[in-house]
Amino acid sequence: MKLFYTILLVLFCFAIKAQSIVILNAVTKEPVPFATVLARLNQEPVSRDYCNQDGSVKISIKNYDVLEVSCIGFTAVALDKAAVGAEVLLQPVAFQLDEVVITGRTNVVTVGYIDRKKNDFSGIAAEFKDAVFIPNTTGNAGYIKSFLFKIVKAKNRFAYRLHFYKRATGKSYPGEEVTPANIIGFVEKDTKGLTELDLTEYTIEFPETGIFVSIEGLGACDGNGKIIEAKDAYITYEDFQSAEPIYFHQPEFFISTGWINQNERIIRDYKENGNSKPPVEALRVPSFGLKVYR
Numbered sequence: 001m002k003l004f005y006t007i008l009l010v011l012f013c014f015a016i017k018a019q020s021i022v023i024l025n026a027v028t029k030e031p032v033p034f035a036t037v038l039a040r041l042n043q044e045p046v047s048r049d050y051c052n053q054d055g056s057v058k059i060s061i062k063n064y065d066v067l068e069v070s071c072i073g074f075t076a077v078a079l080d081k082a083a084v085g086a087e088v089l090l091q092p093v094a095f096q097l098d099e100v101v102i103t104g105r106t107n108v109v110t111v112g113y114i115d116r117k118k119n120d121f122s123g124i125a126a127e128f129k130d131a132v133f134i135p136n137t138t139g140n141a142g143y144i145k146s147f148l149f150k151i152v153k154a155k156n157r158f159a160y161r162l163h164f165y166k167r168a169t170g171k172s173y174p175g176e177e178v179t180p181a182n183i184i185g186f187v188e189k190d191t192k193g194l195t196e197l198d199l200t201e202y203t204i205e206f207p208e209t210g211i212f213v214s215i216e217g218l219g220a221c222d223g224n225g226k227i228i229e230a231k232d233a234y235i236t237y238e239d240f241q242s243a244e245p246i247y248f249h250q251p252e253f254f255i256s257t258g259w260i261n262q263n264e265r266i267i268r269d270y271k272e273n274g275n276s277k278p279p280v281e282a283l284r285v286p287s288f289g290l291k292v293y294r
Helices: 002-017 260-270
Strands: 019-025 036-040 044-050 056-059 065-068 077-082 087-092 108-112 120-125 127-132 142-153 158-167 175-179 181-189 192-200 211-220 235-239 247-252 284-286 289-293
Touching: 019 036, 044 056, 065 087, 077 087, 108 127, 120 127, 120 142, 120 284, 127 158, 127 284, 158 235, 175 235, 181 192, 192 284, 247 260, 247 284, 260 284
Parallel strands: 019 087
Antiparallel strands: 019 056, 036 044, 036 065, 065 077, 108 289, 120 235, 127 211, 127 247, 142 192, 142 235, 142 289, 158 175, 158 181, 158 211, 235 284
């Protein structure tokens, strides 16, 4: 019996030491959903979490000296451990947008790869990103109406964040981020087939030179947007066969390798294993698409 109470005491002490904080917009005092919370010790990352949709998060790690909190559309903050309180305020930043009028535009076209023949599937879990370059085949710059992809499997409700990047100058990989806000989407449990995320409120330009669209996995969540532990905390989506170097992947934050060209990596792996080249079906690109106003 003494051992039983000792265990309960240890668990109780652990529970009360886990620090609960909430991330808020410094101007509106509204929650900042799914902000990134990174703990560092001697400048090295030791843990990373996303806050919930209501801005709340528990910091269970004890051994850190700096807590960094960041989110698209806000100025990141770095706080010494002693300065971390019950609330962390993020200051919103204003994006410089051209004055445009989208209301009344009815000429909408679909670009990208949403109609390509299915090859297999790709997917993401929390803390991973997939990015695909979508060329502008309309002949003119426009504005993005929605994002399209085809879900193959979603065993849990899954939250994701959308990013947009210019192509790096003279390179094939994503460069400057041009995402104007913290754009959050959800894939509901057991969803299959075409999924569309409306983006009309964000006034995102679709340049003549094309754009990278990227999904960042935030994790499985409940109906209130609380991140949960789940066995199948990922989503998969259709891809198509292509050897083009337009598909990039970014692994979890502990691996500081930046963007990885997936098809180039597959070709390299096959050569290192003594094969001349991979089968054509091994080279693929997620079937992402965009609807754009012309």
